[in-house]
Amino acid sequence: MSKKLTLGLALAILAVVAFIYLPVIHGEFLWDDWPSLRDLQGDQWLHYVFRDFNRWTYYFRPLPVAFFSLQIKAFHSDPGPMHAVSLALHLVNVALIGLLSLRIGKLAGANDRRKQITALICMLIYGLHPALIEPVVWVGLQTDLIVTMLTLAGLLATLSIDKPSKRAAALGALFFFAACTKEAASVFPLLIALFDWALFARDERNITGAIRSILHRNWRAYAAMLATGLAYLSLRHWALGKVDYPTTSSLRTPLAQFQEVCFIYLAYLKVILWPIAGMGPLHPVDVTPFRSFSPSTSLTDFVAVGLVLGSLYLAVRRAWSLAFIVLAVTIALLPVIRILPVSFERSLYHERYAMIAVAMVCALLPLLKWPHPSGGTAAGVTRPLAPIAIFLWLAFSIIDIHVIVPKWQSDTTLWEWALDTNPNSSQAKDNLLLTYAQTGNFPAAQKLADRLLAEPEVCTSCMLHLTNIALEQNDVSRAAAALDRARGTLLFRRDPETRQLYYRQLGRLLVMQGRYDDATQALQAALTLLPSDAQAKSDLAKANKALKTKPKP
Numbered sequence: 001m002s003k004k005l006t007l008g009l010a011l012a013i014l015a016v017v018a019f020i021y022l023p024v025i026h027g028e029f030l031w032d033d034w035p036s037l038r039d040l041q042g043d044q045w046l047h048y049v050f051r052d053f054n055r056w057t058y059y060f061r062p063l064p065v066a067f068f069s070l071q072i073k074a075f076h077s078d079p080g081p082m083h084a085v086s087l088a089l090h091l092v093n094v095a096l097i098g099l100l101s102l103r104i105g106k107l108a109g110a111n112d113r114r115k116q117i118t119a120l121i122c123m124l125i126y127g128l129h130p131a132l133i134e135p136v137v138w139v140g141l142q143t144d145l146i147v148t149m150l151t152l153a154g155l156l157a158t159l160s161i162d163k164p165s166k167r168a169a170a171l172g173a174l175f176f177f178a179a180c181t182k183e184a185a186s187v188f189p190l191l192i193a194l195f196d197w198a199l200f201a202r203d204e205r206n207i208t209g210a211i212r213s214i215l216h217r218n219w220r221a222y223a224a225m226l227a228t229g230l231a232y233l234s235l236r237h238w239a240l241g242k243v244d245y246p247t248t249s250s251l252r253t254p255l256a257q258f259q260e261v262c263f264i265y266l267a268y269l270k271v272i273l274w275p276i277a278g279m280g281p282l283h284p285v286d287v288t289p290f291r292s293f294s295p296s297t298s299l300t301d302f303v304a305v306g307l308v309l310g311s312l313y314l315a316v317r318r319a320w321s322l323a324f325i326v327l328a329v330t331i332a333l334l335p336v337i338r339i340l341p342v343s344f345e346r347s348l349y350h351e352r353y354a355m356i357a358v359a360m361v362c363a364l365l366p367l368l369k370w371p372h373p374s375g376g377t378a379a380g381v382t383r384p385l386a387p388i389a390i391f392l393w394l395a396f397s398i399i400d401i402h403v404i405v406p407k408w409q410s411d412t413t414l415w416e417w418a419l420d421t422n423p424n425s426s427q428a429k430d431n432l433l434l435t436y437a438q439t440g441n442f443p444a445a446q447k448l449a450d451r452l453l454a455e456p457e458v459c460t461s462c463m464l465h466l467t468n469i470a471l472e473q474n475d476v477s478r479a480a481a482a483l484d485r486a487r488g489t490l491l492f493r494r495d496p497e498t499r500q501l502y503y504r505q506l507g508r509l510l511v512m513q514g515r516y517d518d519a520t521q522a523l524q525a526a527l528t529l530l531p532s533d534a535q536a537k538s539d540l541a542k543a544n545k546a547l548k549t550k551p552k553p
Contacts, residue, residue: 006116007075010098013120014091017127020401021090024083024137028410030200031431033079033140040069041077049081050239058243060236063180064143084141085418089145090136094127096152097362103159105366107199121390126362130400131275131461134352136409143182144355147502149258150178151356158192159199164220179232184335184356192218193333198315200326207316245342252287255340259290260298262304264337264349269307271354272329280421281414282428283347287294291389307517321367328360346427372537401515411435426459433462445469446478453481460498467505471512479509500529504536511543519543 001009036054039045049065050099075081101122105115126132135141154174161167171192178185193214201213215222263285289297308330314323336353407417415432422428429452436445449466452459463486472477483506491498503526510519523540527533 001113001116001146009120010095010123013098013123014094017094018087018091020128020137020398021405023405024087024408025080027079027083027102027137027408029079030138030408030411030414032142033138036140037072037077040065040072043543045069046074052250058240058245059183060239060459061143061180061182062239063177064146064182067146067458079139085136086136086139086140086142086145089142089149090127090132092360093145093149093152094123096149096156097126097359098123100152100156100159100363101161101366103156104199104363105271107159108238108367110366115366117243118463122362122365124394125365125390127358128394128397128401129275129358129362130404131271131351131354131358132351133279133401133404134281135355135538138352141352144184147178147182147185148355148359150174151185152359152363154178154188154192155195158195158218158221163216165219168220168224171221172228175225176228176232179229184353187331187334187356189222189229190334191328192221192225194324194328194331198328200325202315202319205317206321207261208481247341252341253291255292256287256290257338259301259339260287260348261339262301263290263297264334265304266300267349268333268337268354268357269329271349271351271360275354276353276396281350281418282422282425283349284422284425284427285348287348290459292532301381321369324367325364327342327366329357332360334359339479412439412441424457428463429459430462430465433465433469437465438471439474442469442473449478449482453478458485458489460486460489463489463538464501464505467509471505471508474512476509476512479505483509494516496529499532500526501539503529504533504539507536507539507543511539511546514546516543516547520547 006298032054036445039048039053049062049069050060053059053061053065071082074167098119101119102115110118112546123526124400135144155170156229157167157170157174161170175185175188178188195212196214196218200217201210203215204210225228252415306325311323311326311330314320333354336349338348356482407413411431415428415435418425418428419432427449433448436442436448449469452462452466466482467479467486470476470482481504486492486498486502492502503522507519507523507526510516510522520543523536523543526536529541530536
């Protein structure tokens with residue numbers, strides 16, 4: 001194919017991806033979007049660029065927050081244009097995948113026709129990969145789109161810039177910007193090293209030789225990334241100070257953590273290869289089986305460890321292209337498979353966290369050899385089946401995008417979908433209840449509230465939010481029933497924050513019932529647990545005022 005034809009087909013692919021995703025521009029802000037972005041409307045936006053955005057205490061993402069602030073002011077807080085920006089960022093990443101795969105194809109020695117066709121296929125797969133639906137439809141996930149864009153740009157730079165000093169400057173700057181975008185950028189230098197190994201040192205048959213070859217070519221870039229990494233850590237410490245990261249339960253054993261990591265790793269591999277089955281905003285998983293060995297967990301452990309160690313061996317000893325792809329995916333997943341015991345999500349995995357890993361697969365596909373016509377029976381079968389498999393995968397992906405994008409149009413459709421796919425999820429119940437109340441759909445909220453009150457399993461946070469909604473509607477009986485159910489839960493007994501919310505809501509209920517003495521005791525208990533609670537202070541003042549004006553018997 002000529003270069004003009006290749007460029008025309010690439011632009012056509014971008015147009016197809018844009019057309020398929022075009023309905024996203026009609027979407028609303030989702031989940032915690034608006035509470036996060038609302039603070040950026042005022043004059044204090046610069047403060048939130050460096051700290052306190054979305055009430056984060058251990059995230060430092062100044063680049064995307066500044067970008068959010070620019071969009072909020074430019075588009076007057078309209079979500080439609082911001083969704084268009086997300087789609088544009090996705091299209092930029094699709095284009096970068098095409099450029100990167102072209103470059104890798106050239107370095108791998110592929111002929112022009114193969115390079116061009118492979119690059120176009122890579123663009124199609126990445127652009128229509130269902131695992132990337134969330135970042136495209138959810139404005140708040142522009143962080144994921146930007147960090148992926150900077151990572152792809154860095155990989156393109158290390159493979160394309162010949163002059164070492166210019167390459168070092170480019171990689172140092174891109175790493176710094178990526179780190180200021182999202183913590184997942186911690187794998188940026190590792191991916192640069194792997195791509196250097198796969199494209200420039202794969203003939204080395206031992207780790208020492210590969211490292212020596214990589215450093216000889218690119219040591220200035222690694223030094224630059226080290227320097228900019230230290231600069232980023234200094235800036236982060238200036239902004240956040242000392243950070244106490246939330247850890248997972250101390251009851252979790254090393255065995256449980258290891259088996260959880262293996263499970264999550266394989267779950268992400270499934271997301272990369274076949275994300276269509278089981279997609280959803282939540283993925284609650286029972287972690288109890290990870291605490292001991294069983295046939296299923298042992299098989300998961302064996303497969304996960306075998307894939308990583310086998311790929312490392314085959315990359316070093318045999319220079320297998322597929323092994324390098326598996327290693328790139330593994331590195332990209334390191335920040336999200338919970339190797340460190342830091343608690344940051346209820347769900348063990350999300351499709352969106354596979355975004356960089358998907359990009360690595362698509363970028364490195366040109367390393368794989370096409371079956372030769374004279375390669376025997378296996379090659380004769382593979383050559384016609386591969387295009388059919390790719391076509392069917394893309395067809396299912398397009399259908400999946402068409403079906404799932406509307407479910408992300410609003411919080412109501414999102415949480416109805418989440419509850420439909422996870423009927424026992426307390427997070428889905430809680431968020432749907434709050435969404436109904438915030439949108440003024442009180443008949444639906446009352447219907448869901450009655451369902452929650454009738455369920456044998458108690459969702460404590462749901463009961464407390466249900467109480468608040470009932471009190472706003474002067475529904476004393478439903479509020480009392482919800483508080484009674486919340487009090488008997490394990491979370492109430494163990495969690496001080498839950499008890500504080502309970503006493504505050506109980507105080508409000510008692511004020512409405514005219515039981516001012518009891519109300520003051522409940523509200524004082526709430527303030528003992530959280531002295532800064534403004535709502536409890538206000539309700540306590542009302543109760544005390546009512547007591548003073550109450551006629552004496």
